[in-house]
Amino acid sequence: MKPRLRIERRLDVPSWMNWSIPAGAVGVALAAGAVLLSLLGVSPLAAYKAMIQGSLGDAWGISETIVKAIPLTLAGLAVGLAFTMVVWNIGAEGQIVMGALAAVAVVRYAFVDNSLVMFSLMFLMACLAGGVWAGFAGFLKARWNVNETITTLMMNYIAILLADYFIYGPWRDPSSLGFPMTTPFPEAARLPVLGGTRVHVGIFLAVGLAILFRVLYRWTKWGFELRVIGNNPNAARYAGINDLRNVVLAMFFSGAVAGIAGMTEVAGLQGRLQPGFSGGYGFTAIIVAWLARLNPMATILVSFLLGVLLVGGDTLQVVMRLPLSSVQVLQGLILFCVLGAEFFRNYRIVFIERGERREWKS
Amino acid sequence: MEILIPILSAAIRSGTPILYATLGEILTEKAGVLNLGLEGLMLLGAFSGFSATMVTGNPWVGLAAAVCVGMAVSALHAFLCVTMGAxxxxxxxxxxxxxxxxxxLLGKAYVGETIRGLGILPVPLLAKVPLLGPVLFNHDPLVYLSYVLVGLTCWFISSTRWGLTLRAVGENPRAVDAAGLSVARLRYAYTMVGGGLAALGGAYLSVVYTQMWVEMMTAGRGWIAVALVIFGIWNPLRAAFGSYLFGGVGALQLRIQAAGTTVPAPLLLMLPYILTIVVLVGISVRKGKGILLGAPASLGQPFHREERD
Structure with a gap:
């Protein structure tokens, strides 16, 4: 007896699927990555073991994973906010760079020897820089329906080149022996770190903002409006929700949070600006947001997991001499699988047994 | 005039990779599928074209390999978007x-290698025409192929039966389905053709234009191509004009740098990206004033046969 298959749309999604489907997708992606690694002549088991050991094997590894999870959480929340209203902010990378540039500018031109003043100033300016950078794209989208995917992406390139201009030009450290980097931050402008690790207080900002976003989406009128615009723009317009203003506002806050990520990276971790300092957090954040299904609390967890991937990738580079791009390939595979897995959330496959009466619905 | 000729000629050459990707994306989007993977497809094309040329010594094999890779990877996009509705x-x-x-990852081994790619092949007679000859007809064969393709896609989309089906799939897939044609099959086909063309554009960069392989060598050209589809309001001829405009800006910026200007290089390098935004804003502002929207009605929306709209 041959069972026949039928695919039908799910009416409601069982709650266990909320975590099992993304987890399964990551599993499939890692399996595909394993095939790829063995084609490259690397033992996938050894590679994955090295990644886990490097990122979770000891206290230092875990702390490094958290170091990567901080900007990922912030940037993941940032793009998640825009994605909630189906505005494609692909520009978190550029907004991170703008936030970092603002922090460096504050230290350079408005330095006060007081940590609290410096943090507040850097925080505000980074929010403003990232927010305006993204808000501009939001304004173009709201006013003239200019495709925001492309404008935010182009603004990534522009922001990175702008940073290059300052790093190679007017802000270059004269005592850096010709290396392209800005002058190191004075002690008062550095974020405090926890214990003997490199984990900086940005972690509290990341967790705090995640909670704030949770409250915003769940319990505020604005959060509700954002979700309505995302789910049904026509209903939103009919209900009198100003979607134009909300697009600009959401993009501004999205960029502001990404800008904070740039500020904490430069003030908490590196203490100066170097070319390519962000290293793609803004793009990885897209995977974070999508895997977390735009849920702020899940964003923290997913960021930690992708932190494992990034730190593990560094280990791979050292131990197995695999280039860092292998992590990017894995990221692409994860995103493919997560997208494909959505299908199983939306549909279910039913076996039709012989003799079952077919129902015809008009 | 004498100064203009080399710049215009360079504009054609550096616009050609963008043109291939743009033409491909027009076909894909006309079928109702949005492919934002052009940048990745171009990079894969550039790498596979380069490596296949190096291994076989034949640039045509390299270009063919790039097209195959582009079609294979964009088939994955089609699988996710068309079959899985992602x-x-x-x-x-x-x-x-x-x-x-x-x-x-794969290209690491090829950095710093050189190949003998496609050379320049002036068109007999036409290349001798003053002004037009050196600008348009003193290039490599792939540039001529792109001229042919622009005309061909224009004719195909507007005047053939298949072109009508293509437009229908993008505008009203339900009608195509009702007419007994497979929406999925058509969307797969045009996504793969588009991916193949994007990869060919990437391969043009490595096999013909620079004849070397550098990581990230497309430098955003794939994204510019996505923008040019909107700029060209899904019309191949306008897209060609846009591609050469961007090629011209790229060529001009190289010339300004070579001439030893005091403007720092990063600021000059921003030009094409700023221009993309300006062009996009320009076209969107005009659209608002009643110019025909060219976007296919079902662009970006998956088609579920069993569901009502």
Whole structure:
């Protein structure tokens, strides 16, 4: 007896699927990555073991994973906010760079020897820089329906080149022996770190903002409006929700949070600006947001997991001499699988047994 | 005039890779599928074209290999978007991530190598025409192929039966389905053709234009191509004009740098990206004033046969 298959749309999604489907997708992606690694002549088991050991094997590894999870959480929340209203902010990378540039500018031109003043100033300016950078794209989208995917992406390139201009030009450290980097931050402008690790207080900002976003989406009128615009723009317009203003506002806050990520990276971790300092957090954040299904609390967890991937990738580079791009390939595979897995959330496959009466619905 | 000729000629050459990707994306989007993976597809094409040329010594084999790779990877995009009904924006981003990573990973061994790619082949007689000859007809064969393709896609989309079906799939897939044609099959086909053309554009960069392989060598050209589709309001002829405009800006910026200007290089390098935004804003502002929207009505929306709209 041959069972026949039928695919039908799910009416409601069982709650266990909320975590099992993304987890399964990551599993499939890692399996595909394993095939790829063995084609490259690397033992996938050894590679994955090295990644886990490097990122979770000891206290230092875990702390490094958290170091990567901080900007990922912030940037993941940032793009998640825009994605909630189906505005494609692909520009978190550029907004991170703008936030970092603002922090460096504050230290350079408005330095006060007081940590609290410096943090507040850097925080505000980074929010403003990232927010305006993204808000501009939001304004173009709201006013003239200019495709925001492309404008935010182009603004990534522009922001990175702008940073290059300052790093190679007017802000270059004269005592850096010709290396392209800005002058190191004075002690008062550095974020405090926890214990003997490199984990900086940005972690509290990341967790705090995640909670704030949770409250915003769940319990505020604005959060509700954002979700309505995302789910049904026509209903939103009919209900009198100003979607134009909300697009600009959401993009501004999205960029502001990404800008904070740039500020904490430069003030908490590196203490100066170097070319390519962000290293793609803004793009990885897209995977974070999508895997977390735009849920702020899940964003923290997913960021930690992708932190494992990034730190593990560094280990791979050292131990197995695999280039860092292998992590990017894995990221692409994860995103493919997560997208494909959505299908199983939306549909279910039913076996039709012989003799079952077919129902015809008009 | 004498100064203009080399700049215009360079504009054609550096616009050609963008043109291939733009033409491909027009076909894909006309079928209702948005492929934001052009950047990744171009990089994969650039890498596979280069490596296949190096291994076989024949640039044509390299270009063919690039097209095959582009079609294979964009088939994955089609699988996710058409069969699985996944989000097309995110799938395109995944293609770009995967392509960027994969080309860098596999291409590591080829950095610094050189190949003998396609050379210049002046068209007999036509190349002698004053002004037009050196600008248009003193190039490599792929440039001529792109001229032919622009005309061919224009004719195909507007005047053939297949072109009508293509437009219908993008505008009203339900009608195509009712007419007894497979929406899925058509969308797969045009996504793969578009991916193949994007990869060919990438391969043009490595096999013909620079004749070397550098990581991330497309430098955003794939994204510019996505923007040019909108700029060209889904019309191949306008897209060609846009591509050469961007090629011209790229060529001009190289010339300004070579002439020893005091403007720092990063600021000059921003030009094409700023121009993209300006052009996009320009076209969108005009659209608002009643110019025909060219976007296919079902662009980006998956088609579910069993569901009502």
């Amino acid at each position: 989000n097309q924006v995110v799938s395109g981003l995944a293609i770009t991530m995967f392509g960027t990573g994969m080309s860098a």
